[in-house]
Amino acid sequence: MAEILADLCGTDPADPFPLWNDGAVGRCFNQLVLNTLTHVIFTLASACYLGTPRFQHPGHPSSHRWRCRIIASFLVSMLSLVDLITVLVIFDTNVYVEVLADSVCLLAWIVHGLALIILYRSVYRISRGPVVLAVMVLLPAPALVITLVWYCQTGAISYPLQPLHIVRLVIVSMQLVLLLGYLVAFIVPSSRRNYHSSINDASERTPLITHSLFSGEQIVAEDGEGWFSRIYYCWLNPLMMQGYAGNLNSPQKVYLLPYRLRTKNVRRLFDSCWQKCKEEKASIKVQHSSSRPTSTVNADLQNGPNHIYSSSSEVHQNLSHQPQTAETDVRLFSVLHKAVGLRYYCLGILKLFGNLLAFAGPILLNLLVSFMESQSELLRWGILYAVGLFASSFVGAIVRNQFSYEVTKVVLAARAAVISAIYHKAVCVSSTTLSHFTVGEIVNFMSTDTDRLVNFFPSFHELWSLPFQFAVTLYLLYLQVGVAFLSGLALAILLVPLNKCIASYIVENNKEMLKHKDSRVKLMTEILSGMRVIKFYTWEQHFLGRVGDCRKKELNRLKALKYLDAVCVYLWAALPVVMSILTFVTYVLLG
Numbered sequence: 226m227a228e229i230l231a232d233l234c235g236t237d238p239a240d241p242f243p244l245w246n247d248g249a250v251g252r253c254f255n256q257l258v259l260n261t262l263t264h265v266i267f268t269l270a271s272a273c274y275l276g277t278p279r280f281q282h283p284g285h286p287s288s289h290r291w292r293c294r295i296i297a298s299f300l301v302s303m304l305s306l307v308d309l310i311t312v313l314v315i316f317d318t319n320v321y322v323e324v325l326a327d328s329v330c331l332l333a334w335i336v337h338g339l340a341l342i343i344l345y346r347s348v349y350r351i352s353r354g355p356v357v358l359a360v361m362v363l364l365p366a367p368a369l370v371i372t373l374v375w376y377c378q379t380g381a382i383s384y385p386l387q388p389l390h391i392v393r394l395v396i397v398s399m400q401l402v403l404l405l406g407y408l409v410a411f412i413v414p415s416s417r418r419n420y421h422s423s424i425n426d427a428s429e430r431t432p433l434i435t436h437s438l439f440s441g442e443q444i445v446a447e448d449g450e451g452w453f454s455r456i457y458y459c460w461l462n463p464l465m466m467q468g469y470a471g472n473l474n475s476p477q478k479v480y481l482l483p484y485r486l487r488t489k490n491v492r493r494l495f496d497s498c499w500q501k502c503k504e505e506k507a508s509i510k511v512q513h514s515s516s517r518p519t520s521t522v523n524a525d526l527q528n529g530p531n532h533i534y535s536s537s538s539e540v541h542q543n544l545s546h547q548p549q550t551a552e553t554d555v556r557l558f559s560v561l562h563k564a565v566g567l568r569y570y571c572l573g574i575l576k577l578f579g580n581l582l583a584f585a586g587p588i589l590l591n592l593l594v595s596f597m598e599s600q601s602e603l604l605r606w607g608i609l610y611a612v613g614l615f616a617s618s619f620v621g622a623i624v625r626n627q628f629s630y631e632v633t634k635v636v637l638a639a640r641a642a643v644i645s646a647i648y649h650k651a652v653c654v655s656s657t658t659l660s661h662f663t664v665g666e667i668v669n670f671m672s673t674d675t676d677r678l679v680n681f682f683p684s685f686h687e688l689w690s691l692p693f694q695f696a697v698t699l700y701l702l703y704l705q706v707g708v709a710f711l712s713g714l715a716l717a718i719l720l721v722p723l724n725k726c727i728a729s730y731i732v733e734n735n736k737e738m739l740k741h742k743d744s745r746v747k748l749m750t751e752i753l754s755g756m757r758v759i760k761f762y763t764w765e766q767h768f769l770g771r772v773g774d775c776r777k778k779e780l781n782r783l784k785a786l787k788y789l790d791a792v793c794v795y796l797w798a799a800l801p802v803v804m805s806i807l808t809f810v811t812y813v814l815l816g
Contacts, residue, residue, distance in 0.1 A: 250371050256326040260368035264326075264333040267361045271337040274355065275453075276462040277347045290353070291345045293410040295338055297403045302334035304403075308396045321604060330365070337362075339453060359411045366404055373397050446480035456623060486634060488641045492649075495642035498563040502555045557678075561639060569635050569682065575628040576686045577693075582621030584697055589614040632686075636679045643678060644671045664750045666743055673739060702808065709812035713804035720796065731789045738782035745775035 250259075309327035337358070344354050353359075376394045450460045464480055467473050484490060593610040596602050647670050651659065702710035752759065752768050759768060 252375070253322055255368055255371050255375075256322045259371065260326045260365060261329050263364035263368065264329045267364055268329070268333040268336050270357060270361045271333070271340040274340045274344055274358070275336075275457070276459050277343050277349070288345070288350065290410045290413065291341065291350065294407050295341045295345065297407040297410070298334050298338035298341060301400055301403050302331050302338065304396050304400050305331040305334060308393060311392050311396070321608070325608075343459075353411055359408065362404060362407055366401070369397055369401050369404070373401065444480050445483060447483045456627065486638055486641070488645055491638050491641045492645045494564055495560065495646060498560050499555065499646075502559050502563060506555055557643070561642070564642065565635050565638055569632075569685075572628055572631050572635075573686055573689075575624055575631070576690055579621055579624040579628055580690060580694055580697075582617045582624060583694075584701070585617040586614060586621070587701070589617060632683055636682045639682065640675055640679045643675050647671050647675075663743065663747045668746055669739065669743060673742075706808060706812045707815070709808055709815055712811040713808040716804055716807055717800065720800065724793070724796065727789055727793055731786060731793075734782050734786045734789065738779055738786060741775055741779040741782060745772065745779060748772060748775060 305327050309324065309331065312323045312327060340358070341354070344350070349355065373394070376397070444463070447455065447460055454460050464473075467478055472478060481487075589610050593607065593614060596607045596610055647667070651667050699710060699714065702713075748768075748771060752772070759765060
């Protein structure tokens with residue numbers, strides 16, 4: 226620890242952390258404790274208010290004070306960035322502690338500025354805001370004063386002038402001035418005459434029970450939120466607070482879906498894409514029918530004009546029936562591709578970025594271990610490895626979470642579109658056409674079959690992501706253990722036929738379970754339709770036994786299905802461990 230502090234501060238290893246040096250506070254103590262540590266506490270205190278819920282209200286006389294504090298916060302962060310650049314330009318052997326202090330200061334004031342923006346849009350706007358934040362602003366002031374005195378004592382303003390030191394002196398002075406302005410904007414009171422001057426004020430004329438309580442107006446989820454709220458899901462905080470307080474006791478208190486995910490809008494988009502696909506299909510068939518081969522035309526000319534007339538009438542008849550034929554040829558995949566395809570395919574960029582960040586962690590960890598074992602590398606490389614390891618894990622978690630969330634929204638939109646299309650079709654078709662399907666089959670179309678369809682969306686990107694991850698993983702293993710990785714690869718290849726066999730049994734049991742489910746739903750529909758007759762003849766036990774038999778067969782298939790799923794999950798979970806053990810055993814045996 227003493228060596229690390231000595232390298233970081235550029236001090237003697239015998240006394241790496243002097244509190245007092247040459248009649249003044251030690252430079253390392255000032256930067257690490259009075260500057261860095263206080264800014265870390267300041268950052269944590271500001272981050273606690275990032276999830277404050279929004280509150281809509283009219284303008285208030287104290288809003289200009291909030292604006293001054295927000296502007297001052299971001300100006301201090303900009304000055305910290307300029308000071309960081311200046312330190313890197315000077316770049317002597319003792320700049321590590323300065324880089325650390327300026328980086329933490331930059332992060333602290335950015336977080337504080339964002340917290341002030343969120344508080345400005347909340348109920349705190351009508352007041353000065355939390356007093357604890359104003360107290361936290363005072364914590365870095367002693368470090369700035371000590372740094373200013375130190376520059377004055379070391380002759381930064383004496384001849385010959387040192388431009389870079391003069392710049393740092395000006396930066397520290399401006400930061401102190403901005404802190405003073407921040408505190409003045411917090412302390413100076415504001416007039417409230419406009420709010421209580423008359424009982425006929427607009428705020429007093431607002432009824433206690435507004436129309437919104439009866440109209441069922443609800444908060445729309447996610448729409449209108451900023452990027453920070455979308456990444457960290459801050460828009461969910463009011464709902465979480467309501468749930469924590471136990472107030473989610475009515476549907477009106479739950480968020481509405483975003484505009485683009487509502488069933489009406491999804492259905493409208495699906496219908497428009499369906500019409501476009503039908504028009505494209507019809508135009509393709511028209512072009513195909515109108516472009517007759519030259520040999521056919523010559524044959525018609527040889528057979529005479531009557532044959533030409535009959536052929537042209539056949540073509541005209543086919544074209545007249547073209548829209549009806551094109552409607553049946555439109556595939557559901559083409560419609561979904563046109564509706565959500567571009568948005569869904571673009572999520573592959575997030576998937577690729579998340580995969581790359583997942584591999585960055587082990588690589589940086591390997592470099593960090595090599596740095597700790599080596600005695601010749603510079604300290605800055607170790608700091609860069611550690612910061613990169615943290616950043617890759619942090620950003621990777623955000624990217625992977627956003628990918629899963631966006632895919633879930635696509636799945637929700639596709640499910641709503643397919644279910645609404647099936648329901649609309651079942652309502653609009655004639656009773657003769659509808660008689661070919663039972664109610665159970667239609668219910669399965671909207672539930673089980675739709676679930677199987679939308680389950681494709683989370684798995685599609687795995688088709689290219691898994692081979693990519695597998696190839697990179699094997700390459701990294703080859704770099705570490707050589708040809709020993711082939712033993713683990715052989716085990717994975719040998720398990721492929723077993724997984725194929727298990728998957729076949731799963732598909733077979735799933736089909737049988739759906740058949741028994743269809744028969745059970747059909748029987749229940751008949752029972753509910755003829756309940757009066759069943760009661761008259763006291764046939765309850767008979768039909769109860771029939772329903773029980775159907776349910777028993779369905780549960781048996783479901784039981785077998787779940788056992789097979791458990792075997793797949795076990796193999797999936799145990800395979801990495803077994804591969805690792807086999808790889809390292811082979812590596813040891815190979816010497």
